[in-house]
Amino acid sequence: MGLANAWILLGLVPVIAAVVVLPRVLRRRRRTDAAVPVAHIGRLTRLPGFVAAVTRMRLTTTAAIVLVGILGATAALLAARPIVTSTEKPATFTRDVVLCLDVSGSMTDVDIDVLARFTELSEGFEGERLALVIFNSSAAQVFPLTDDYDYIAQQLEAVRSSLDGTGEFSDAFGGTLTGEGASLIGDGLASCVLAFDRTGEQRSRSVVLATDNDINGTPIMTVDEAGAFAASRDVRVYGIDPSVAKAGDSDDSAEFQRVVDSTGGEYFVLESADTVPTIVDSIEATEAALVDEKPKVVVTDQPTLLAVLATVLLGGLLVLVWRARL
Structure with a gap:
């Protein structure tokens, strides 16, 4: 299997760079922001319910980011047009x-x-x-x-x-x-x-x-x-x-x-x-x-697998966002 428009995948480079770099930049910016003093916050953060909620939010956010990344890669592959090339010599x-x-x-x-x-x-x-x-x-x-x-x-x-x-x-x-x-x-x-x-x-x-x-x-x-x-x-x-x-x-x-x-x-x-x-x-x-007759190169589009995968990923992302209230 090949890609008819493989050059489209070059567009993934800045996207991947943004996904990797942007969270780090945001974290650094949050560290430089003025802190707001809150009394006895340690007790709140040690509560089992709070810890579970934060853990759940982090897992959900991470899963959403992963799904978005895979969905983006799948969409890029679809846009690149997956094909199968064969040579036929009809009689x-x-x-x-x-x-x-x-x-x-x-x-x-x-x-x-x-x-x-x-x-x-x-x-x-x-x-x-x-x-x-x-x-x-x-x-x-x-x-x-x-x-x-x-x-x-x-x-x-x-x-x-x-x-x-x-x-x-x-x-x-x-x-x-x-x-x-x-x-x-x-x-x-x-x-x-x-x-x-x-x-x-x-x-x-x-x-x-x-x-x-x-x-x-x-x-x-x-x-x-x-x-x-x-x-x-x-x-x-x-x-x-x-x-x-x-x-x-x-x-x-x-x-x-x-x-x-x-x-x-x-x-x-x-x-x-x-x-x-x-x-x-x-x-x-x-x-x-x-x-x-002379041999002919036959190009057949093969989008089915990627299209199904993209549909499943999109459905999973929507469910995840709805459940997490993102």
Whole structure:
């Protein structure tokens, strides 16, 4: 334990000097004062009651002086601000996950289920930042990376209700129809990879991509090129395929799985009951990038003990003064 304002204790020096010197000066002054003759005072001073009263007064006065001294020292220590200093080197888990949803016509019937899985996915995380990007012939960001899970749930519900007709049509869907063709998966995946910010920081980055890999049109980037682009940026892709009952049932699903595997991610079928927990476990197990921050000096005030002591001393002094009628 240390003192943040130790210089305050220098103020105790004149106080201590005054307490030591002043009584001596007063005693010398009393000795030089003219004495008042009183007859037979010796008899009075020898009375047991008088002796007891003088003794009690002296003890009480001495105790009061001691209490005042300790109280003053305690107050000075409190004013000097007792502190405890420690050095911490915090480690922060920094996971970023972009939910990437194909909203083309061939996906409309299953997008609601996918969004339900996305909601489950967001509920399984704690501390991760999530974003949602939807794509068709072009990509649109519904919300950027954030760890506000109430906002995430609200936005996922808004997109879901837009798809099933129970809510207003989201403006984000308009941004998915600015190109030619439909379900341009390579372009959509590349856009999702570009949604990651803080590129200069050491952070883990994952894309959870839901698509049936049914391309209609000529994309700027093929699925293979988008997968290679993701891998070049250390982004793992976790694929959710709603078009098949099991992996490899179609050429499109086989290609989808191959691209996902090339990024170090995993491929899942939507109907599998293990899809969501497995994705969460995989991301938490393999995407936990620990970023060691610079050591920080933490200063914590520790006034409690001295404050309690000062309160007890003050209470004792007041009782003593009251009893002694000082």
